[in-house]
Amino acid sequence: MTLSLYRARRGALHVWNDKAFGPFAGVTKVILCEPSVSVLFVEDDPLIREFVVGALRDAGYHVIHASTGEEALEWCKRRVANVLVTDVRLPGQIDGWQIAERCREQDPELPVIYATGYSPAKPRPVSGSRIVRKPFHPEEIVRMVRELGGEKRTPPN
Secondary structure, three states: OOEEEEEEEEEEEEEEEEEOOOOOOOEEEEEEOOOOOOEEEEOOOHHHHHHHHHHHHHOEEEEEEEEHHHHHHHHHHHHHHHHHHEEEEOOOOOOOHHHHHHHHHOOOOOOEEEOOOOOOOOOOOOOEEEEEEOOOOHHHHHHHHHHHHOOOOOOOO
């Protein structure tokens, strides 16, 4: 049987039988691999979110995305991210500064990247974080994630 690589993404390697005949024709097999680095991306603009999420996934990252601070905090409680990328100005009661502060309470070493154009709030980035100014190219976020959180790390329990 000849197997061909289908896709390596999200912690699984998908292969399929490329023979058009026989009992295993077209059968797909999933082989679990080491999971990729997980990025929590928080952005309320759907177009920006779509482009950045796509760029991060194309670079091999597992991406969880949220559009509000409240939604992001729910993900932070689960400690699923290895890197946090957040817009500063968000709808609702919670901004990007607060998201990072609260996530760092759960995971003090969590790498944080802030994206901002304009924010009426006084900047208060957590230590060791980075700030990227809008407008930015999605590849700039990919580069920063690679620099800050390019290795898989286990969040504290």
